[in-house]
Structures are given as structure tokens and as C-alpha cells.
Amino acid sequence: MNEKLHKLLARSGYGSRRDIEELIRQKRISIDGNIAPIGARVDSKSSIIRIDGRIVKIVNEDEEICRVIAYNKPEGQISTLKDKNGRPSVFDRLPRLDKGRWIAVGRLDINTAGLLLFTNDGQLSNGLLQPSQKIEKEYMVRVFGNIDESKIRNLVNGIKIDGEVLRFEDVVYAGGEGMNHTFYVMIRDGKNKSVKLLWESQEVTVSRIKRVRFGEIFLTKDMPKGAWKELDLKSINYLRELVSLPPEKNTLIAPDLKRGKSKVQKIKKAVRRYENKLVKDSSSFKSSTRSKLRHKK
Known part of the structure; x- marks a missing residue:
């Protein structure tokens, strides 16, 4: 064919x-x-x-099983596969695939944490990233500065930044103390750094950004930072329906299994081992670099 x-x-x-x-x-x-x-x-x-x-190994339409995983990205990881500076990547912690590779559904800035989706289906990834989809994403944002109702109205009504009008669909205050404030914001348009740019346009300092939702896919409590979870058929087909792809009929995971506390603890330990390895590798790299510089002198 x-x-x-x-x-x-x-x-x-x-x-x-x-x-x-x-x-x-x-x-x-x-x-x-x-x-x-x-x-x-x-x-x-x-x-x-x-x-x-x-x-390349070709996957025929009747052989392909669409898979999607949700990943809780920590701050400090890049969203690309490789980095010339040797910084850790979100791809480092993902499970291996027998065929093809994981494709990130968009990106998060290195200093942005939270929910990031990956799929082995290029058509699904491409469809979800189309600007015309206008999929709502929700972020938890911590800011420092004076906030009043006029600034919130500006963020919702829209602000022109770099020739493009950016806006939040909604802004919900979640508490704070003094000049430190936490908000949940919803946005459909814009690119990777739109959330930060919008807040900075109101002369406040952004101290933390964390994505907590992509459409109807939420970052759940059973996903510690640095952990991933494979989505069930219901969630996968919700995403496929958004981009007018036929529903997936098969899955590689048991249906709707909940993670117990012991499972979450095991995940946290695995993430800590990974982080400790990164620290060790970084220290070895710095020592090696210093040694080379001394020899050059």
C-alpha cells in the first residue's frame, strides 16, 4: 500500500x-x-x-498500539533529547521502546516543572500540537510583587507581546503572604514561555511555574517528581478524539490500576537514585575538566 x-x-x-x-x-x-x-x-x-x-522498522496500522505516558518533570531538566552542555533530559527517565521512540507533546522550559506528555504516535503528537486545537493547559504559578484587580484584568483581556496577543482564560488566586502570591492560570494560546512572559508584563517576578493539567489529563498525587505513568485506554482515546484519530483498542497495561503508597515510595527511591547518579556524574565531569585545565597550564 x-x-x-x-x-x-x-x-x-x-x-x-x-x-x-x-x-x-x-x-x-x-x-x-x-x-x-x-x-x-x-x-x-x-x-x-x-x-x-x-x-527503520515500519509499523503497519494494524500492528501499532498507541501509547501515551505522563511525566512529572522536575525543574532543571531540558525537554530536548540531547544537550551540548550535558544537562539532564526528560528523556533520561522514560521507559525503552522496542520500536520507534518517545515523542514529546510540546516542551516545558528548563525552569518549569510539572506535567509533560509523551507518545509513540507521531500523528497524535502532531495533532495535539496544532495551534488550531487550542487545548487548555493549567499552571500553578508563584509570583512576587504587587497584584491588584487591574493587573488580573490585563492578563485575562490579553496583552500584546512580541507581536502576538497572549491571554489567560482564567486566573484563580490560591493564597499567599505579603508580596508572595500563588495562582492557578489557564491558557490555550501561546508557546513555551507565555505564562512567564504574561506575568512579567505586569511587573512581578515569577519564582515558580508548574503545569498541572493538559486538557483533561491531570498531574496526579501518585506521580512524584521525576516519575512517569502510562495512560489508560480511556485517557488515550480522549486525546485521540481531540485530533479526530480513530480510537485505540489495545493497551499494554492492566485497566485502571491504582498505585498504592508502597509503589509510590519505590518510585521516589528510584528517582532519588537517578538524581544521586546525576550529582556524582556532574562531580566527576567537573573534576576531570579541572584536571585537564591544570595540564594545559
């Missing part, structure tokens, strides 16, 4: 359609030994497709 190359590779978990199109433009994909052109169509059963010279 002939189908578009970028659609086939996205379904097989090699990135979103946009990611695949960029790889094609960079001439990193070949079909049967020839550089793939933009808009190429392939036979999924007979064509040999390579990315950077490596043969």
Missing part, C-alpha cells in the same frame, strides 16, 4: 510529521537507496527506508 513517507514514519514513532519533513529537507532519509524527496510516497511492505543510513 502506497502512503506518504512522513505519515508512515510518524506512525512508526520516528517523530512528528514536522520532524520527518525536516529530516527529508536535510536529505537524511532514503528510499531503496535514493534520497527521499519532499512529498514522497512509499510502499510500506516492500520499500527499504533508512534514516541516517540505518534501516
Whole structure:
């Protein structure tokens, strides 16, 4: 069956359609030994497709099981796969896949914590990231400064920043003391740093941002920071319905199992071991760097 190359590779978990199109433009994909052109169509059963010279494993539509995991991102992790400065990545803690790879549904800034979704389905990721979807996201924000009703009205009515009008759908006060305040804000439009930019436009300092909801997917109490949880079929099909994809019928997890306290404690211990390893690796790297600098002198 002939189908578009970028659609086939996205379904097989090699990135979103946009990611695949960029790889094609960079001439990193070949079909049967020839550089793939933009808009190429392939036979999924007979064509040999390579990315950077490596043969890819194609997942046919009847074989694919759509998976989605929710991850509680700590502050200090980058949302990209690799970093030239060696900073820890959100991908470091994710489970391994036999085929394809995890695709992040958007990004969170390095200093932003909270809910981040990943899927092995490029079509789903691409659909959820379309600006036209206007999926509501909720953040907990701590700010320092003078806040009055006029500033809240500004945030809800909209503010033009870098040529784009940004606004919160709703702003809910959650308490505070002195000039320290906590709010929950809902936003549909905008990119990664919109929440911070909106608050800073009102001359307050943002001390913490944490995403707690993506659409109807919530960051739950059984997910300590640095932990991930695979979503059940009901949640996956809610996301698929948002982007007009057919429902998934299969899952790799038992239906609707709740995590007990002992399970959460085990997750916390695993996260602490990972964090301790990062500290140890960082210390070794710094010691090695200092040693090299001394030799150069």
C-alpha cells in the first residue's frame, strides 16, 4: 500500500510529521537507496527506508498500539533529547521502546516543572500540537510583587507581546503572604514561555511555574517528581478524539490500576537514585575538566 513517507514514519514513532519533513529537507532519509524527496510516497511492505543510513522498522496500522505516558518533570531538566552542555533530559527517565521512540507533546522550559506528555504516535503528537486545537493547559504559578484587580484584568483581556496577543482564560488566586502570591492560570494560546512572559508584563517576578493539567489529563498525587505513568485506554482515546484519530483498542497495561503508597515510595527511591547518579556524574565531569585545565597550564 502506497502512503506518504512522513505519515508512515510518524506512525512508526520516528517523530512528528514536522520532524520527518525536516529530516527529508536535510536529505537524511532514503528510499531503496535514493534520497527521499519532499512529498514522497512509499510502499510500506516492500520499500527499504533508512534514516541516517540505518534501516527503520515500519509499523503497519494494524500492528501499532498507541501509547501515551505522563511525566512529572522536575525543574532543571531540558525537554530536548540531547544537550551540548550535558544537562539532564526528560528523556533520561522514560521507559525503552522496542520500536520507534518517545515523542514529546510540546516542551516545558528548563525552569518549569510539572506535567509533560509523551507518545509513540507521531500523528497524535502532531495533532495535539496544532495551534488550531487550542487545548487548555493549567499552571500553578508563584509570583512576587504587587497584584491588584487591574493587573488580573490585563492578563485575562490579553496583552500584546512580541507581536502576538497572549491571554489567560482564567486566573484563580490560591493564597499567599505579603508580596508572595500563588495562582492557578489557564491558557490555550501561546508557546513555551507565555505564562512567564504574561506575568512579567505586569511587573512581578515569577519564582515558580508548574503545569498541572493538559486538557483533561491531570498531574496526579501518585506521580512524584521525576516519575512517569502510562495512560489508560480511556485517557488515550480522549486525546485521540481531540485530533479526530480513530480510537485505540489495545493497551499494554492492566485497566485502571491504582498505585498504592508502597509503589509510590519505590518510585521516589528510584528517582532519588537517578538524581544521586546525576550529582556524582556532574562531580566527576567537573573534576576531570579541572584536571585537564591544570595540564594545559
